[in-house]
Amino acid sequence: MKSDLSPRMKVAVYGLMLVLLIPFVFPTWWMVTSSVKPISDIFAFPPEIIPSRFDFSTYRQAFELQPFAQQYWNSAYIAAIVTCGTLLFSAMAGYAFARIDFPFANALFMVLLVGLLIPSEVTIVPLFQIFLGWDMINTHWPLILVPVFGAPSVFATFVMRQFFIALPKELEEAARVDGLGRFKIFWTIALPLAKPALGAVAIFTFLHSWNLYLEPIVFLSSPEKFTLPQALTQFTDAYGGAMWNIQLAAATMTAIPVLIVFVIAQRQFVEGLAHTGLKG
């Protein structure tokens, strides 16, 4: 790489970036290190940037105080279903809007776009009533159905549509001349080519589901049904005070796996985001 900055400017840019990095990186470091400190050390003065004594029992306690393994599983399987469902439906709808001529396509697309503009917070009160009527309160159905069919998947559809519009038509036309049906073309030709867009959609759908907080606290009431974000806030003592080191151990277990996947696949994350059709 050739830089057109003078050496002095280079030092300045590096220095500035290092200072700016602190609030981005230090909290994660502090979370991990504080989670393995004994309770007496977590508020020590001066603050221990590197722990002097270790206490790993916090990780065991996180599982004893709450059905944490169950909660972990809840979050994981909900996010997995939401991601698969969103990928399927958004790819189908995105393909249809980009490639198939059918009456009222534009009007129907506008309907979807309206859905995109309505934050789920606006509709949370009636959604609660709807799911109450369907006897789905304190089940995971609302956390699956609303993201798969609601506003978040419209965003995914939008991304998929942009991708399919940009995809050259020639491959498909050849297959059509050979007499392949639309569904076959979609499944065997268009979808495999759409891997980059599908990857980006998968990443952001997964993160969205993994982070949901308002919906779980509205729809779920028993601890064995809780998802991770909701469970994390429940590590409190009898007086409602936070049990910091246990809470941070649970937070670490929630954050680190995703962070590791991100570091391994960071190119796909970052480039996927940049190419989601959001630019320009």
Added chain:
Amino acid sequence: MTVVATHSDPPRRKRVFWTMDRRDSLVGYLFIAPQVLGICIFVLLPLALVFWYSLHEWNVLARTFRFTGTENYQRLLSDPGLLKVLGATGIFSVFLVVFNMSLALLLAVLLNQKLRGITIFRTLFFSPVVVSLVAWTIVWSFLLQNNGGLNGILQVVGIEGPNWLRNPTTAMISVVVVQVFKNVGLNMILFLAALQGVPKELYEAARVDGIPAVAQFRRITLPMISPTVLLTSIITIVGSLQVFAQIAVLTKGGPGMSTTVLVYYLYQQAFEFHKFGYGATLSILLFLIVAVLTFVQWQMRKRIVFYEK
């Protein structure tokens, strides 16, 4: 294109009902059906219901549900809490958008330099985006405690830090800052992609003409990336109105009502005080604010966006 083919050959096609076109349309409808039905059931129907509910007094605990017309709206206008809530929402959103967009632009410009190891910096700046939102907020809550890590570090260098989450001003600063560091990576990447899309020739021409770097940034870079700036500002503003978890975990709307933003107030009224009718009215208010902001920004596009594909 298939339309032309069918029409040019009417006699033979007439008897076949399932023409290529019709089959294609059917597949099209089948493909979009799950999404369109889903939007109708989980977005548009609730939106209609929220309006209907807002015309009722509805207390879930007292089991009352009666039509009251515009009573909730009159109550909304005379609600002494509403001004505070709108004030907190406005301050939060404005600070958040300004801080988020400027930091994102600064980081994008820094990361756009051709320097060794720049990918590592990009990864690190982006990393909070993938850290679980509540986990991130809990760590910050821990850092911002009166005897927490931040004040500890400040004390080492001889500064007496405030009790961040217990003072109205610093509590507001805290929720904004925590949110910005969590999500600024998204805008940073979008800006970076936009910066890399600016044709190099423009800068070369400017350099030949001896135009200083700051003027190049204002006259070339900003106009060229203005579509991205507009789009990300819409996303960021609408997103700032949806912030809930951070407030719930960090301050619970306090101290007093200083960080009670509209979504948090809505949640309290509907799900803590069980006033569903009034909660629905607040939802309508939130919806109107989002709709107006989005509309205004799309209108502004015509004036400020210099370049669009």
